Amino acid sequence: MQTTKNTTKNTTMSKTSLLALLALCVGGPLLFAQDHYVMSLLVASMVIGGIALSWALLGNLGGMISFGHAAFFGVGAYTSAVLSMKFGVPVLAALLLGGVGALVAALAMLPVLRLRGPYFALAILAYAHIFRILATEWTSMTGGSGGLSSIPPLPTLPGLDLSSKIGAYFVILFIVLVFAVIYARLRESHYGLALRAMHESEDATRVVGVNSVVLKGMMLLLSAFMCGVVGAFNAHYISFLEPDYAFSALWVTIPIVAAIFGGYRSISGPVVGAVVVYLLDQLVFKNIIPSGHQLVLGVLLVAMIVFSPDGLLPLLRKLFKGKFTRSKHAAT
Amino acid sequence: MLQLDKVSVRFGGLTAVNEVSLEVGSGDVVGLVGANGAGKTTLFNAISGLVRPTGGAIRFNGADILHAPLHRRARLGIGRTFQIPQPMHELTVRQNLVVAQRFATGRVDERKIAEVLAFTGLAEKADRDAASELALTELKALEVAKALATQPKLLLLDEVLAGLETNGKRRFMQMLKGLHEAFAVGIVIIEHDIETISQLCHRVAVLNFGQLIAEGKPAQVFSDPAVIKSYTGA
Numbered sequence: 327m328q329t330t331k332n333t334t335k336n337t338t339m340s341k342t343s344l345l346a347l348l349a350l351c352v353g354g355p356l357l358f359a360q361d362h363y364v365m366s367l368l369v370a371s372m373v374i375g376g377i378a379l380s381w382a383l384l385g386n387l388g389g390m391i392s393f394g395h396a397a398f399f400g401v402g403a404y405t406s407a408v409l410s411m412k413f414g415v416p417v418l419a420a421l422l423l424g425g426v427g428a429l430v431a432a433l434a435m436l437p438v439l440r441l442r443g444p445y446f447a448l449a450i451l452a453y454a455h456i457f458r459i460l461a462t463e464w465t466s467m468t469g470g471s472g473g474l475s476s477i478p479p480l481p482t483l484p485g486l487d488l489s490s491k492i493g494a495y496f497v498i499l500f501i502v503l504v505f506a507v508i509y510a511r512l513r514e515s516h517y518g519l520a521l522r523a524m525h526e527s528e529d530a531t532r533v534v535g536v537n538s539v540v541l542k543g544m545m546l547l548l549s550a551f552m553c554g555v556v557g558a559f560n561a562h563y564i565s566f567l568e569p570d571y572a573f574s575a576l577w578v579t580i581p582i583v584a585a586i587f588g589g590y591r592s593i594s595g596p597v598v599g600a601v602v603v604y605l606l607d608q609l610v611f612k613n614i615i616p617s618g619h620q621l622v623l624g625v626l627l628v629a630m631i632v633f634s635p636d637g638l639l640p641l642l643r644k645l646f647k648g649k650f651t652r653s654k655h656a657a658t
Numbered sequence: 659m660l661q662l663d664k665v666s667v668r669f670g671g672l673t674a675v676n677e678v679s680l681e682v683g684s685g686d687v688v689g690l691v692g693a694n695g696a697g698k699t700t701l702f703n704a705i706s707g708l709v710r711p712t713g714g715a716i717r718f719n720g721a722d723i724l725h726a727p728l729h730r731r732a733r734l735g736i737g738r739t740f741q742i743p744q745p746m747h748e749l750t751v752r753q754n755l756v757v758a759q760r761f762a763t764g765r766v767d768e769r770k771i772a773e774v775l776a777f778t779g780l781a782e783k784a785d786r787d788a789a790s791e792l793a794l795t796e797l798k799a800l801e802v803a804k805a806l807a808t809q810p811k812l813l814l815l816d817e818v819l820a821g822l823e824t825n826g827k828r829r830f831m832q833m834l835k836g837l838h839e840a841f842a843v844g845i846v847i848i849e850h851d852i853e854t855i856s857q858l859c860h861r862v863a864v865l866n867f868g869q870l871i872a873e874g875k876p877a878q879v880f881s882d883p884a885v886i887k888s889y890t891g892a
Binding site for chain 1 (some may be wrong): 728733747756762805
């Protein structure tokens, strides 16, 4: 009974904190709508948050650590850019097709699903390099190493210019929120339960009829789709692409740092982690140490792993709970 | 229902199971006995699909399942437990059963899950605890419950009584005695205790160094000098 009561209380608390977070995400940026620099940082942080979320989904549900999400980001970006530039596909449709492009790219990776741990991580990293080389060499379609410029921007809807900083922010926020809802629904479904159970013992789930290879494959495809849509958004947001940028290792290292910092086991953790890490880095550390400011991020990440391996949100929850309990004791 | 025809399993130079032939009908409760290392669990692994036999044939309800993957065998109706319980730790008892039933049968029947929970004595713990917090007796019961949730036609029980204290063992025995009737399931059970096997099983098969050396009614098999020798080494 106590457990049920606690669970209800926790659910109510997390619903309240989620609503507060949502209000902050929607309302907060409106205060900075005229500040292009801050808005561009917020958009960039949400892009990283989107990748971090897709990476965490693969790790948390699929049990796979990927160093190759730059491949999905890059393929999504190029697919969307090429479709809109060369085939006249409307930008919003091209965003979704960018995700489909990344999903198709992930199909080529399905054979490596049989690999585990570091072998899978390395194999998927190799794929990212293959796609970068393809983008460089397929000059007629991708513009080669010179890249693509003048990629069509996000469209203007009645009353809202999506290509403006604030418009773009709400587009990427919407994309991330939709993905977070899909992730949450999936995690609570029977598939989510089976995927979580597979982490402990894959054989224990297979003997009760779970086709673990298919489930892991589905997670890889979904994660690739999510990352591809984010890559596609970014291509139309910055209107320029070249292979070294689109397939840069930074598109996987920073999201991994963000996801682990925020707490990759939760759904909001990777996004909160991305916003906190990126804004801290750009607004604080960069001002203190203009060159080599990422060093501080590294130290922060190590500290987080040592003191709160579950990430920032559980740490904050613990701190607030401790403070709350202490003041309650003082009052009594 | 289950037909093993000269099934062999080799690991490099070691022959763990050597041309074992055995039939289990839908109404059977068969005890699989033998000394440690005789190949009992390896035979279970071969039937359930955890290891691939190097020779022989396995048929289940007429279908050749020698190359069928693990999850397909579960969906065909082969349920099993592990000697060391392998619960889905993060999940509650009920969630363990829901996953088992959903993926083995394609649907979730709450009424049947409630039946399994009541039968295995886990109803009170169903929603309260994550599987990682259960005591050994409960973990063993969860192993059986999980296998039953898949609605098996054949149940392979691997030393479900091992490690239990006297009271737990007694309660478990009561449960096992009713299992065959309550769920209309054929059972093969690995167990070291001869008395337990004699109480539970219609038939006994004895393995020794991977070979089937005797098969028949418990009283007849346990008085066979070859079986006594394989147990005592004398």
